[in-house]
Amino acid sequence: MSTAAGRTTHAKAILGPELYSRLSETKVLLVGAGGIGCELLKNIVLTGFGHITLLDLDTIDLSNLNRQFLFRKKDVKQSKALVAAQTAAPFNPNVKITPIYANIKEPQFDIEWFSSFDIVLNALDNLDARRHVNKMCMAAQVPLVESGTAGYLGQVQPLVKDLTECFDCIPKPTPKTFPVCTIRSTPSQPIHCIVWSKSYLMGQLFGEDEDATGELDEAEKQGENAQEIATLRKEAQAFSAVRKALRDPTSKESAARMAFQKVFDSDICNLLSMADMWRHRAPPTPLDFGKIMDESFVMRRAVPAAEPSANGHPPHGAAPVLVNGQPGQHDSQQSSSSSTSGAKVALKDQKKLTLKENLELFVSSTNRLATRLQNGEETISFDKDDDDTLDFVTASSNLRSAAYGIEEKTRWEVKEMAGNIIPAIATTNAVISGLIVLQALHLLRKSYGRLRNVHLQFKPSVPLSAITLSSPNPNCGICRDTYTKVLCDPTKTTLGDVVKGILGQSDREVGVYEDKRILADPDWDDNYERTLESLNVTRGKFLTIVDEEGDVATITIGLGVLPGNHPADGPAFILPDPLPQPPKKVKSVPVTSTPPRASLKRSAPDDDIIELEPSSKRQKSAANQDISSPSKKRRLEEDGLVLMDTANDKLEEEDEVIVVD
Numbered sequence: 042m043s044t045a046a047g048r049t050t051h052a053k054a055i056l057g058p059e060l061y062s063r064l065s066e067t068k069v070l071l072v073g074a075g076g077i078g079c080e081l082l083k084n085i086v087l088t089g090f091g092h093i094t095l096l097d098l099d100t101i102d103l104s105n106l107n108r109q110f111l112f113r114k115k116d117v118k119q120s121k122a123l124v125a126a127q128t129a130a131p132f133n134p135n136v137k138i139t140p141i142y143a144n145i146k147e148p149q150f151d152i153e154w155f156s157s158f159d160i161v162l163n164a165l166d167n168l169d170a171r172r173h174v175n176k177m178c179m180a181a182q183v184p185l186v187e188s189g190t191a192g193y194l195g196q197v198q199p200l201v202k203d204l205t206e207c208f209d210c211i212p213k214p215t216p217k218t219f220p221v222c223t224i225r226s227t228p229s230q231p232i233h234c235i236v237w238s239k240s241y242l243m244g245q246l247f248g249e250d251e252d253a254t255g256e257l258d259e260a261e262k263q264g265e266n267a268q269e270i271a272t273l274r275k276e277a278q279a280f281s282a283v284r285k286a287l288r289d290p291t292s293k294e295s296a297a298r299m300a301f302q303k304v305f306d307s308d309i310c311n312l313l314s315m316a317d318m319w320r321h322r323a324p325p326t327p328l329d330f331g332k333i334m335d336e337s338f339v340m341r342r343a344v345p346a347a348e349p350s351a352n353g354h355p356p357h358g359a360a361p362v363l364v365n366g367q368p369g370q371h372d373s374q375q376s377s378s379s380s381t382s383g384a385k386v387a388l389k390d391q392k393k394l395t396l397k398e399n400l401e402l403f404v405s406s407t408n409r410l411a412t413r414l415q416n417g418e419e420t421i422s423f424d425k426d427d428d429d430t431l432d433f434v435t436a437s438s439n440l441r442s443a444a445y446g447i448e449e450k451t452r453w454e455v456k457e458m459a460g461n462i463i464p465a466i467a468t469t470n471a472v473i474s475g476l477i478v479l480q481a482l483h484l485l486r487k488s489y490g491r492l493r494n495v496h497l498q499f500k501p502s503v504p505l506s507a508i509t510l511s512s513p514n515p516n517c518g519i520c521r522d523t524y525t526k527v528l529c530d531p532t533k534t535t536l537g538d539v540v541k542g543i544l545g546q547s548d549r550e551v552g553v554y555e556d557k558r559i560l561a562d563p564d565w566d567d568n569y570e571r572t573l574e575s576l577n578v579t580r581g582k583f584l585t586i587v588d589e590e591g592d593v594a595t596i597t598i599g600l601g602v603l604p605g606n607h608p609a610d611g612p613a614f615i616l617p618d619p620l621p622q623p624p625k626k627v628k629s630v631p632v633t634s635t636p637p638r639a640s641l642k643r644s645a646p647d648d649d650i651i652e653l654e655p656s657s658k659r660q661k662s663a664a665n666q667d668i669s670s671p672s673k674k675r676r677l678e679e680d681g682l683v684l685m686d687t688a689n690d691k692l693e694e695e696d697e698v699i700v701v702d
């Protein structure tokens with residue numbers, strides 16, 4: 042079909058004239074222009090959704106090109122939303138695409154803004170953003186289609202306030218974390234060293250100058266070894282000299298050595314001085330910069346024989362005494378070139394580095410990162426697609442592994458483990474994107490009975506399972522709230538104006554919160570006189586009014602700005618009319634809580650770690666299916682991937698279903 046009229050013929054025939062013409066008026070928000078987002082944008086443009094707002098915070102990376110087919114090499118470093126919109130617009134001239142290059146969590150995307158859409162489609166890759174969009178859609182009463190993929194697996198979930206479960210009705214499992222002491226002083230596996238390097242060392246050297254004692258306070262409360270914690274505290278404080286050197290152009294070359302000296306020599310010596318710690322475990326070996334460089338360094342600890350790696354590389358051999366990471370007596374022929382000989386490791390990333398090579402990589406990557414700081418970058422954190430940070434994490438985690446007698450990893454393996462990544466498949470994204478459109482059409486038709494939670498699963502006989510939707514969890518702290526909005530000038534509106542205004546005649550005793558912050562309770566009303574701005578309660582944020590007796594549902598107020606045409610001498614705030622009437626609460630044991638909502642608002646930072654168990658089912662299926670290509674990787678934790686039973690099936694051992702939730 043080459044003409045615009047011809048282009049619409051099939052869509053009209055399939056959708057029927059009524060829905061088809063309604064689609065051209067439909068305002069849809071698509072959040073994310075990555076793997077799913079590109080496929081989905083193409084689908085909704087071709088289906089004829091008339092007004093599409095496409096939002097993404099990121100720019101195009103070279104590694105996106107293999108599956109994000111709206112992008113070309115020339116587009117690398119351009120905004121994903123802008124380029125995707127430009128590429129897809131000609132697919133259907135009747136469609137208007139408005140690209141936005143921004144984070145969906147920014148305050149201008151407030152409840153008013155969300156309310157302007159008929160439907161929202163998520164094509165995101167992290168829990169935090171997904172939960173944010175879920176809450177905004179619940180607040181604005183806009184239907185949402187949530188989705189995710191992981192390798193061959195995927196899920197589509199339509200979410201409608203008061204009708205179905207929301208994304209937060211079922212708490213998500215916390216990603217696997219490790220005790221602080223394991224990471225900071227007694228690592229025993231490569232992942233411990235990688236987490237240390239990525240989440241701790243990178244932060245200490247190149248991150249914000251914040252004191253890392255909160256984590257240690259918490260560890261102490263959890264009953265971890267007090268003496269060890271005290272040593273770790275001193276260790277953290279001693280980072281300031283190294284941080285300074287890294288930021289000082291005159292000491293650039295020596296800064297890397299200084300960093301090395303501190304973390305691989307002094308800190309390890311300090312730990313060794315705690316004899317008790319090493320009574321039942323082998324002590325680490327402090328590393329010697331000069332000796333490693335002149336290849337005379339003798340390792341006291343043996344590196345255990347490695348399991349064959351996930352990528353099928355030959356295991357790294359064990360040796361009772363290692364000279365510069367090489368077995369037996371030092372042989373100069375064996376040093377830097379030895380790791381490539383014999384083994385079929387053609388790719389640089391898949392080559393195991395010698396101890397000296399790791400040290401050289403540590404120095405060069407530290408210098409590169411230091412130069413970036415000196416050139417004005419304020420902080421640098423780990424990004425698997427940022428070569429400097431990946432080199433740094435590879436080198437420093439391997440040096441730490443060497444000190445502790447742990448098997449080292451190749452750059453490729455470090456990327457996989459540090460990025461919590463599993464391969465993703467363009468075809469899965471395509472299937473899921475098609476299913477998203479089908480569910481979106483049910484929503485627009487209001488055919489609620491036909492909505493399904495659809496899983497794409499690794500089960501050749503039943504690749505798709507469609508599950509009837511569950512009702513909202515009566516104790517959900519997100520979708521069971523009564524939402525409303527207040528438009529105001531926060532510089533002139535007080536907390537009391539809003540809370541008393543919303544409660545109207547009611548004399549209920551309430552607590553008032555912004556996120557986890559308590560702002561007032563029945564015995565403490567000092568803040569009622571303060572302006573919202575002085576309390577940092579501004580556009581895009583929510584105030585929650587919690588009934589002290591727990592009898593009535595929580596009222597959650599989305600804060601917006603006064604309309605453009607609001608008279609200058611008009612009131613400072615506009616209350617909703619009618620005022621919200623929260624229903625009586627069903628009393629039962631809470632699954633999730635109303636504020637303070639620590640249980641619901643899992644901080645879920647992007648760098649929480651889930652360990653990819655080499656023996657896990659996922660890996661087995663990935664290896665068997667030869668999907669180990671590094672080209673498309675996804676963050677397991679960020680995807681909110683959960684190994685769990687599907688809602689209606691009993692999962693059989695061999696099903697290997699990962700439900701993306």
Ligand SMILES: Nc1ncnc2c1ncn2[C@@H]1O[C@H](COP(=O)(O)OP(=O)(O)OP(=O)(O)O)[C@@H](O)[C@H]1O
Pocket residue numbers: 072073074075076077078096097098099104105121143144145146164165166167170673674675676
């Ligand atoms: N808070 C957010 N606001 C806007 N867009 C977001 C937000 N969080 C994530 N995204 C976008 O969601 C998209 C998810 O796409 P996808 O899962 O394919 O990730 P990717 O970053 O393109 O690929 P990969 O992570 O595999 O390198 C990304 O383009 C990302 O920028």
Ligand SMILES: [Zn+2]
Pocket residue numbers: 206207208209210211513514517518519520521
């Ligand atoms: Zn819910």
